[in-house]
Amino acid sequence: MEGSVGYDNDLNLRATELRLGLPGTEPVSIVRSNKRSLQQVADDDCGVNGCKSDDQNETAPPPPKAQIVGWPPIRSYRKNNIQTKKNESEGGGIYVKVSMDGAPYLRKIDLKIYSGYPELLQAIENMLKFTIGEYSEREGYKGSDYAPTYEDKDGDWMLVGDVPWEMFITSCKRLRIMKGSEARGLGCGV
Amino acid sequence: MPRRLASSLSDEVLEHVFSFIQSDKDRNVVSAVCKSWYEIERWCRRKIFVGNCYAVSPKMVIRRFPQVRSIELKGKPHFADFNLVPDGWGGYVLPWITEMAGAYPWLDEIRLKRMVVTDESLELIAKSFKDFKVLVLASCEGFSTDGLAAIAASCKNLRELDLRESEVDDSSVHWLSHFPETYTSTVSLNISCLGSGEVSFSALERLVSRCPNLRSLKLNRAVPLDKTANILRLAPQLVEFSTCTYSAELRSDVFSNLAGAFSNCKELRSLSGFWDVVPDYLPAIYSVCSRLTSLNLSYATIQSPDLIKLVSHCPSLQRLLVLDYIEDSGLEALASNCKDLQELRVFPSDPFDAEPNASLTEQGLVAVSLGCPKLQSVLYFCRRMSNAALVTIAQNRPNLTRFRLCIIEPNTADYLTGEPFDVGFGAIVEHCKDLIRLSLSGLLTDCVFEYIGKYAKKLEMLSVAFAGDSDLGLHHVLSGCESLRKLEIRDCPFGDKALLTNAAKLETMRSLWMSSCSVSFEACKLLSQKMPRLNVEVIDERGPPDSRPENYTVDKLYIYRSVAGPRFDMPPFVWTKDEDLALRLSP
Numbered sequence: 001m002e003g004s005v006g007y008d009n010d011l012n013l014r015a016t017e018l019r020l021g022l023p024g025t026e027p028v029s030i031v032r033s034n035k036r037s038l039q040q041v042a043d044d045d046c047g048v049n050g051c052k053s054d055d056q057n058e059t060a061p062p063p064p065k066a067q068i069v070g071w072p073p074i075r076s077y078r079k080n081n082i083q084t085k086k087n088e089s090e091g092g093g094i095y096v097k098v099s100m101d102g103a104p105y106l107r108k109i110d111l112k113i114y115s116g117y118p119e120l121l122q123a124i125e126n127m128l129k130f131t132i133g134e135y136s137e138r139e140g141y142k143g144s145d146y147a148p149t150y151e152d153k154d155g156d157w158m159l160v161g162d163v164p165w166e167m168f169i170t171s172c173k174r175l176r177i178m179k180g181s182e183a184r185g186l187g188c189g190v
Numbered sequence: 191m192p193r194r195l196a197s198s199l200s201d202e203v204l205e206h207v208f209s210f211i212q213s214d215k216d217r218n219v220v221s222a223v224c225k226s227w228y229e230i231e232r233w234c235r236r237k238i239f240v241g242n243c244y245a246v247s248p249k250m251v252i253r254r255f256p257q258v259r260s261i262e263l264k265g266k267p268h269f270a271d272f273n274l275v276p277d278g279w280g281g282y283v284l285p286w287i288t289e290m291a292g293a294y295p296w297l298d299e300i301r302l303k304r305m306v307v308t309d310e311s312l313e314l315i316a317k318s319f320k321d322f323k324v325l326v327l328a329s330c331e332g333f334s335t336d337g338l339a340a341i342a343a344s345c346k347n348l349r350e351l352d353l354r355e356s357e358v359d360d361s362s363v364h365w366l367s368h369f370p371e372t373y374t375s376t377v378s379l380n381i382s383c384l385g386s387g388e389v390s391f392s393a394l395e396r397l398v399s400r401c402p403n404l405r406s407l408k409l410n411r412a413v414p415l416d417k418t419a420n421i422l423r424l425a426p427q428l429v430e431f432s433t434c435t436y437s438a439e440l441r442s443d444v445f446s447n448l449a450g451a452f453s454n455c456k457e458l459r460s461l462s463g464f465w466d467v468v469p470d471y472l473p474a475i476y477s478v479c480s481r482l483t484s485l486n487l488s489y490a491t492i493q494s495p496d497l498i499k500l501v502s503h504c505p506s507l508q509r510l511l512v513l514d515y516i517e518d519s520g521l522e523a524l525a526s527n528c529k530d531l532q533e534l535r536v537f538p539s540d541p542f543d544a545e546p547n548a549s550l551t552e553q554g555l556v557a558v559s560l561g562c563p564k565l566q567s568v569l570y571f572c573r574r575m576s577n578a579a580l581v582t583i584a585q586n587r588p589n590l591t592r593f594r595l596c597i598i599e600p601n602t603a604d605y606l607t608g609e610p611f612d613v614g615f616g617a618i619v620e621h622c623k624d625l626i627r628l629s630l631s632g633l634l635t636d637c638v639f640e641y642i643g644k645y646a647k648k649l650e651m652l653s654v655a656f657a658g659d660s661d662l663g664l665h666h667v668l669s670g671c672e673s674l675r676k677l678e679i680r681d682c683p684f685g686d687k688a689l690l691t692n693a694a695k696l697e698t699m700r701s702l703w704m705s706s707c708s709v710s711f712e713a714c715k716l717l718s719q720k721m722p723r724l725n726v727e728v729i730d731e732r733g734p735p736d737s738r739p740e741n742y743t744v745d746k747l748y749i750y751r752s753v754a755g756p757r758f759d760m761p762p763f764v765w766t767k768d769e770d771l772a773l774r775l776s777p
Binding site for chain 1: 271272273488538541545547574596598629680
């Protein structure tokens with residue numbers, strides 16, 4: 001039953017720290033979910049050759065949030081119910097979250113029910129009540145303040161529409177409707 | 191024989207008068223009037239409530255009250271519900287059953303909460319109490335269907351068997367078939383916690399058909415939908431019913447059978463269950479909705495539009511449990527349709543996701559507080575809140591008695607101002623003068639505790655997590671809350687000073703729980719020495735606290751008043767001041 005409290009040579013402050021997590025485990029810091037923004041990507045050291053999504057420049061996807069024991073205060077039988085639901089639903093459609101800059105909460109859509117980009121974008125426009133501009137391969141989305149982006153399997157943020165539909169729905173993890181200057185930045189001269 | 195003071199009333203008359211006094215509090219007051227009243231009262235007390243099974247020993251209870259018929263016992267601390275109490279901590283009912291088996295042959299009611307109940311205990315109950323009528327096991331564990339079979343077989347006059355939220359092991363025994371064919375007395379049966387293998391449907395049908403007094407039936411989710419209609423047709427007199435599992439797609443024959451069965455149930459007032467319910471089936475219950483006073487949809491993953499439709503059929507609703515799928519729009523509909531609403535509980539559908547799953551915000555709760563004048567009890571999980579909303583709620587609903595708010599992410603601030611929620615909760619305690627239960631969440635400083643200490647004079651139970659700045663916070667609560675009985679705290683920077691300064695207060699309370707705070711083992715020992723009628727138990731699975739450096743803070747602390755002294759069933763990870771290291775280290 002030797003605890004994992006480190007007996008350092010100094011004041012052993014770790015022993016008096018407030019800890020979260022099961023006794024006997026190493027202290028885990030609670031990481032607020034770290035949404036990757038394109039700003040972050042832009043800040044990466046691009047080097048002389050420009051930004052590439054290779055190992056050197058790629059920032060790791062946000063670490064999973066550590067779960068606190070007994071929080072939120074929900075009985076086990078309720079938690080089990082939720083987990084069952086999650087497992088069941090994972091079998092069916094391809095559900096991804098849709099966030100929009102400025103909106104307080106997210107939505108979820110099933111990518112499987114759409115046959116292609118136009119349908120998807122129409123649905124998102126209706127759901128979140130805004131308009132996306134006109135897509136062109138060269139210039140991205142023009143004619144609106146918004147650009148639809150998605151996070152792919154590698155953790156990179158991509159512009160919706162660049163890859164074939166089938167490839168898109170299998171690699172898309174979540175969608176984000178970007179607004180304002182960030183959005184415009186994506187459209188021009190990529 | 192105690193000398194009787196001049197009294198014009200004989201013992202028999204006094205006893206008769208006392209029989210009209212049911213409340214424990216009043217009975218306790220009566221017994222303190224004088225020695226003869228104490229004597230008369232103790233012989234005629236029939237019901238005992240023990241809020242903490244370790245506060246008194248069974249022998250002491252039996253010695254004082256020799257003719258008890260009904261007992262209620264509670265075991266583990268409330269935070270055991272959230273896995274904060276390790277397995278094996280305690281709360282065993284067997285010692286109580288063993289003593290009562292000999293002393294109370296006429297005991298007919300046992301109600302237990304958060305206790306460890308073994309098959310052996312159940313078998314002992316079955317054979318010791320001849321006229322046993324009521325067994326309620328709420329959030330209990332440690333027994334299997336074998337124990338239930340013993341109860342079913344022996345308790346000929348059993349009226350109530352309620353296993354709410356307990357964990358039952360499946361021993362593959364068809365326990366329900368153990369009720370003899372001559373058995374007809376069931377009034378209430380709650381087996382909703384049982385797993386799929388544990389109920390024989392045909393035995394259930396036979397049981398229901400021969401029990402004309404059956405009023406409350408809560409089945410488990412394994413019973414399929416098409417069987418529900420059969421059950422309802424056998425028991426149209428039901429007042430409370432928990433539905434079973436719904437099939438995947440709507441079948442019109444099943445639907446119309448179900449709708450017909452429900453329409454026969456004129457007495458039905460409470461519905462729950464609804465696991466896996468498909469919205470298309472909901473209209474089957476419309477015929478009973480206008481009379482429903484209680485609805486538990488907290489397992490139903492149906493979305494807001496269907497919830498709104500359902501709720502608009504239920505104008506008499508007094509109690510609603512639901513998931514956050516109801517969203518603000520659903521709560522607004524609730525507020526305008528259900529003017530008799532007294533209790534609302536909204537649970538999170540996806541509590542571990544950082545992002546919200548449904549658009550449920552503080553607005554929903556504000557709407558209900560405005561629209562439902564009788565609202566008294568709230569349990570609300572959400573992801574954002576504002577002080578403005580809390581103040582509005584407090585002003586709208588000064589009649590709140592229970593307010594439990596859980597902002598899911600710890601230390602979340604007011605989303606409008608970035609401030610802590612001191613002012614918001616301060617308004618709650620200031621306006622809601624009859625508040626007896628409060629749970630805090632979100633970003634909070636010592637200020638909120640100052641408000642609570644100042645205003646929450648009727649508060650009996652307070653739950654705190656990730657709040658406060660210093661010992662001052664705890665001190666405010668302990669020194670100010672006159673009616674405080676239960677205090678449970680986790681992950682707050684409260685330590686030795688507040689605890690030792692308010693040592694005497696702890697004896698006026700049932701219990702104090704503190705986990706992941708800043709209390710040292712030294713302080714625990716000191717407190718224990720100062721207050722001999724407190725049991726100060728440190729729960730720490732990391733090893734003997736005595737062998738740690740002096741500034742070491744204990745993992746978990748449970749302090750409770752007791753006239754029974756330290757308990758004898760402490761597991762190795764529970765430490766008190768009387769530490770015999772040699773005993774601990776031996777296996």
